Structure formats: C-alpha cells, structure tokens
Amino acid sequence: MANEAYPCPCDIGHRLEYGGLGREVQIEHIKAYVTKSPVDAGKAVIVIQDIFGWQLPNTRYMADMISGNGYTTIVPDFFVGQEPWDPSSDWSTFPEWVKTRNAQQIDREISAVLKYLKQQCHAQKIGVVGFCWGGTAVHHLMVKYSEFRAGVSVYGIVKDSEGIYNLKNPTLFIFAENDVVIPLENVSLLTQKLKEHCKVEYQIKTFSGQTHGFVHRKREDCSPADKPYIDEARRNLIEWLNKYM
Numbered sequence: 001m002a003n004e005a006y007p008c009p010c011d012i013g014h015r016l017e018y019g020g021l022g023r024e025v026q027i028e029h030i031k032a033y034v035t036k037s038p039v040d041a042g043k044a045v046i047v048i049q050d051i052f053g054w055q056l057p058n059t060r061y062m063a064d065m066i067s068g069n070g071y072t073t074i075v076p077d078f079f080v081g082q083e084p085w086d087p088s089s090d091w092s093t094f095p096e097w098v099k100t101r102n103a104q105q106i107d108r109e110i111s112a113v114l115k116y117l118k119q120q121c122h123a124q125k126i127g128v129v130g131f132c133w134g135g136t137a138v139h140h141l142m143v144k145y146s147e148f149r150a151g152v153s154v155y156g157i158v159k160d161s162e163g164i165y166n167l168k169n170p171t172l173f174i175f176a177e178n179d180v181v182i183p184l185e186n187v188s189l190l191t192q193k194l195k196e197h198c199k200v201e202y203q204i205k206t207f208s209g210q211t212h213g214f215v216h217r218k219r220e221d222c223s224p225a226d227k228p229y230i231d232e233a234r235r236n237l238i239e240w241l242n243k244y245m
Helices: 057-067 091-099 107-119 133-144 184-197 227-244
Strands: 023-027 030-035 043-048 072-076 125-131 150-154 171-176 202-207
Touching: 023 107, 030 057, 030 107, 043 057, 043 107, 043 133, 057 072, 057 125, 057 227, 072 107, 107 125, 125 133, 125 227, 133 150, 133 171, 150 227, 171 227, 184 202, 202 227
Parallel strands: 043 072, 043 125, 125 150, 150 171, 171 202
Antiparallel strands: 023 030, 030 072
C-alpha cells in the first residue's frame, strides 16, 4: 500500500532543540532512552522511532510528553547500532538502506524491552506508540503480541498482505490527508479490510490538510492553522492509551 513513487516517507521537518528528561540505558544488546513516570502506576509505553533514529529529539520529546501523563516510557534503538537515515543522503539509496532495517523484524528487541519493563520498571500494563517506520512496527506488534494493552500507529506505511488486519489489541491509526507516501485510497482500503476482519476495537483518523510527520516533526508554533491538528492528534494518542491501559 505504499506509494512507490515516494519510497521514503520522511522529511526531517522541524528538528527540535530538546535535551530530554530521561536517561540512556543499556538493555541486553540495545541502548534505550527511558523516562520514569512522575507517578508509579505500573504502566509503560514503548515508543518506536522513525527512520531518523532513537536519538531524534522530537521522538524523545513525544516520549517525555507521554511519560508526563502517567507512563514510564522507553525509546529503544531498534536499528541496534546501525546508523539512522541521514537527511542529506541520496534518496535513491533509501530502498536499499531500509532493507537492512525491517520494521517487522524487531521481535528480539521487543522481547528484551518487555523483560526490562516488567522486571526493572514493574510494568503490569504495556502499550506501544510508533511514528512512520515505527508506525509500521506497531502494526506488526498489534497482530502478533496479545500482551500489549493498546497501540498507536502514527502514519505507518501499510502494505496489503494476508494477516495484517487481524489485530489482537485496540489500535489507533493516525494518518495525514496530504501524505504523499500513504494516499487516501490506501487508508480507505485499510478501513475496509479492518471492518471485514478485525475483532477488537480500532480507530482510523485522518487529519485534514496535514502532511507526513505532522504529529512529532512539526513545531506547535510553526503555523496557526496546523497547531489545532497537532494538538488534537497528540491528545487523541494520550486518550487512546488512557482508555485501554
């Protein structure tokens, strides 16, 4: 369902100048950024990076925002030490680059992170949120792992294939109306197939006039017209987690 004319979904957009509230830790074979919740409610959220990697300040900002709402958050390095995509790189090399970073081949990393959250953070309820590449990863996890309480896939590319519509957990899908990589007809197909096959709660929400990356790679003050949509999408993300966790 990806738009092959635009093999890479991401413009880095507004890279935030943000230091973060959490700390970096080593978890088995991967590094991760962890922010403890101000209240210990036994709830945790895995935040999955986009192609610009686990150290992108924007993603850490989102993790800290979620943490401030009562969740311990963790942003693991799902590229496992491989370099993130460099915005100055030749886009024609992107298809080969992404082949070595498959969003559906993260089970070893997920296993390590789940173990850490349960043993070190005493998490009893765990959700997952992902952006772009991470949104695709969330979709993979929602059809494979029943232990997640909720998932939020934010502009994750969906490639039509058997089995991806049988979600095991409540899932919110956030899309942008003017996303050049995920055309609206693809969102419509996802809607149709989920209606036919999905047995759990889900929601698909498309934001008018927005482009890929608007939830986490647009500054809130970049445009008065965009700010309400950015705020609403972030609020919807938190509300979905709160409802099912």
